[in-house]
Amino acid sequence: MSDVAKLANVSTATVSRVLRKPETVKKATQEKVFYAIQQLDYQPNMLARHFRTNKTKSIMVVVPSLTNLVFAAMIDGIDEVATAAGYQVIFGNTKQNTGKAREYVAHLKQKQVDGIILMTVRLEQEAWAEIANRYPIVLASDALVGLKVPTVSTTNIEGAYEAVCHLIQLGHKKIAHVAGLPEIAVSRERAKGYRLALEENGITFDPALYLEGEYSIEVGRKSMKKLMSQSPKPTAVFFGNDEMAIGGIKAAKELGMRVPEDVAVIGFDDIKFAEVMDPPLTTVAQPLHEMGKKAMEILLTLMNGQKTDQDVYTIKSEFKIRDSCGAYLKN
Amino acid sequence: MSDVAKLANVSTATVSRVLRKPETVKKATQEKVFYAIQQLDYQPNMLARHFRTNKTKSIMVVVPSLTNLVFAAMIDGIDEVATAAGYQVIFGNTKQNTGKAREYVAHLKQKQVDGIILMTVRLEQEAWAEIANRYPIVLASDALVGLKVPTVSTTNIEGAYEAVCHLIQLGHKKIAHVAGLPEIAVSRERAKGYRLALEENGITFDPALYLEGEYSIEVGRKSMKKLMSQSPKPTAVFFGNDEMAIGGIKAAKELGMRVPEDVAVIGFDDIKFAEVMDPPLTTVAQPLHEMGKKAMEILLTLMNGQKTDQDVYTIKSEFKIRDSCGAYLKN
DNA sequence: ACATAAAATGTAATCGTTTACTTTACATAT
DNA sequence: ATATGTAAAGTAAACGATTACATTTTATGT
Structure with a gap:
């Protein structure tokens, strides 16, 4: 910076000002400084700046x-x-x-x-x-x-609520939920929306239809298999996120079941692969x-x-x- | 840091050394310093360190x-x-x-x-x-x-080569390639592998079966539709990446075609959704x-x-x- | 032309570490 | 006990920008 100052015939303070508060420097001086900066290919040392400004x-x-x-x-x-x-x-x-x-x-x-x-x-x-x-x-x-x-x-609660209500309106009574890990607030909220929807529609919460696990394809897959190995089997599954839902659909197919004919599936997130799945995934889109x-x-x-x-x-x-x-x- | 030095009854140089080159400081002194650091909840100012060390x-x-x-x-x-x-x-x-x-x-x-x-x-x-x-x-x-x-x-060239050879071995003769943008080296290499495989197997390169575009689901989709709207139609498509391939499969289904019966598809990358697609996507896995x-x-x-x-x-x-x-x- | 205010620039301290160099403490050998 | 060498600790300069404050230049009004 002092090189620039020397070449432009100003003080380092002025160089600094040209860079940081140009409005306090005369146009002519600014030009001199910019010219010098260019001549020397001067690059301000950000470490020094950060140090000095404490930002x-x-x-x-x-x-x-x-x-x-x-x-x-x-x-x-x-x-x-x-x-x-x-x-x-x-x-x-x-x-x-x-x-x-x-x-x-x-x-x-x-x-x-x-x-x-x-x-x-x-x-x-x-x-x-x-x-x-x-x-x-x-x-x-x-x-x-x-x-x-x-x-x-x-709106995790509302989104989940809406999704589950939709399933209920389609006639489903045995609706499972594969939730994310309970230590994550998002998981708890979506599960809450799920329970709320059941409650308001007079469906009793069935612990057998409620699973928890990490948000992943693999957990979705295993959860679907688990749900389908017990009875009563759910006719619809609301997954805590899309990755799980995608794993769930995969599992259903592996079990020879059709989605949505044999089991309806809804996810959460609307990742870019949701729309392109087979069948296209119904989901709650997060903005x-x-x-x-x-x-x-x-x-x-x-x-x-x-x-x-x-x-x-x-x-x-x-x-x-x-x-x-x-x-x-x-x- | 000077507070720590004062409390520990040493110089700032010693505090610095305890932090950066403990082996040059006596054990007893180290302990004094660490105690002071803890007492004061001292956090070294990284900005100063970075500035000084120029890293x-x-x-x-x-x-x-x-x-x-x-x-x-x-x-x-x-x-x-x-x-x-x-x-x-x-x-x-x-x-x-x-x-x-x-x-x-x-x-x-x-x-x-x-x-x-x-x-x-x-x-x-x-x-x-x-x-x-x-x-x-x-x-x-x-x-x-x-x-x-x-x-x-x-190994982009080799990977693409292997994939296309595989299609040829399966009996395909009209194999299309949807490449990524040519300004990306990866796209060019995969396209090269594609052409090499054709060449070595005595199949003439057909410009009508070669498309280029951005690596995306949407481009894959459009490309598949374009390929299928012309004649001769390809019986297999090698996509430059998985996203494209996924879009391509989607498009084929939208056209009422079956994958792989009506058109075989191969992608590149092996993203985590490849395996879970319907049908599971054959692809060249990048490490x-x-x-x-x-x-x-x-x-x-x-x-x-x-x-x-x-x-x-x-x-x-x-x-x-x-x-x-x-x-x-x-x- | 001159006083005065405002704008532009300069001076120099400062930020908190690190580190070359110097000094002091300590161990070892004679 | 003294000299010598090594280890440990201290001193103070340096890093390169920013900025409060001082000074100079320019503009304005009379």
Whole structure:
């Protein structure tokens, strides 16, 4: 920078100002400086800048898995807003490892990132609330119930409720639910919507028709097989997410059953492969991109030192009726 | 840090040494310092450290899209090695924007990251080679032919060759190929394998059976429809990647055709949904996780100031025969 | 032309580590 | 007890930008 200053015949302060607050520098001087910058191919040392300003202009996204389309889509939304605001996005991959997430908070304390967006929270909920009180943190997708941490989520309960009601309207009485792990709030909410729908329609909850497991193709597959090996068999299965549902459909086919004729299936998320399945998967679409964008927007205001006006921002899910639920079956 | 030094009755230099080169400090002193650190809940300011050492211990991964399972799996491998080596992973999303990638190189020059892994390169190949000459850069998946940039890739030509040969052995003569965009090296290589297989088996290349487009479900779908709207129709289609193949199968079904009876389909990548498709997709599996790990390992040696012993590291692909190619059809 | 205010630029301290160099403490040999 | 060598700890400069404050230049009004 001092080289630039020398060449342009100004002080380093002026060079800095040209770069950071051009409006305080005369046009003619700016040109001199820019010319010198170009001549020398000067690149500002960001490390020095970050050090001096005590900001990194980067945020961390903590995800449980990178190879999950749901998180990928959300990150895409985050990235869009972050980039526009001049922020970098850094990854924190917890790999289902509970402790790992808290480790990443050290980055925050060590000034490595200006804020964090968390995509899954397990256990130690109070600890998170406390951390969120001191640092800019936003929860996306998952939620900390009752705690004052800014959160972006979708209408999980309502979405699940709508899906199950739809199955009931189609005449199903024995509707199973394969839920995600109960330590994830999202799983609990969707299960709640499921039970609510049953209740309101006078169907008694049958524990035999309720399974739990990790959100994955494999668990979906095994769950379907388990459900079909017992009696009474369900005539419809509402899966906690699309990957599970896809595994479930696969299993049904392996068992020689037809979907939706022998068993109706509904998923949750609307990942890009849902529509292209055979049969096309009926699902509750999460506005993932929007959620990511919103989460980043909230984080920006937080990092800006402002308070948020709400704790929970809910973005509506959309029920997408396709073939796997049997709504389009001609009887 | 000076607070810690004061409390432990040592100099800041010693505190720093305890943290960075403990072997040069007496055990007793170390304990004093650690105690002080704990008492004060001291967190080293990473910005200062990075500034002073001129290293960030972070690398950037430049991807064309985040919502692509191929890149996600590769990043997963990168992340594994990076985390183990104490590096952070930062994202650069080009969103198919050619210029964007070069923009990210500025991060390198500005010391924001210590190295870069590029997942797609388009145009301006020489410019990249020059940059790679000055900074630690590794190419993953895509390649710069003939240029000395360390590259990790899979056996695209051989994999495609094997797949197409397999179709030929099954009796197919009119085999179409839906390739990725030609500005991507991977697309060109797979197309090359396709042509090689035809050639070696005495089948003349038919331009009408060769389409190009972006790697996506939608393009796969449209391409299949286009292929089936002309004559002669192909009896088999080798798609440049799985997403395309999945779109292609979808389209075939929409046209009332059966896969593989009416048209055999093969993809490339082996994303996690390939096996669960109906019919299960025959595909050439890329060792994505391995490729990511290897790329990061090479980058580590590069950032360590060492030279690489090879320019191109090729990891074998694996041909996975499932149902969509018709090999398991009982005639 | 001059006083005064405003705009533009310069000066130099500062951020929190690391580390080359220096000093001190300690062990060993004579 | 003293010299010598090594290990441990201290001193202080340095990294490269930003910015409060001081100074100079320019603009404005009379």
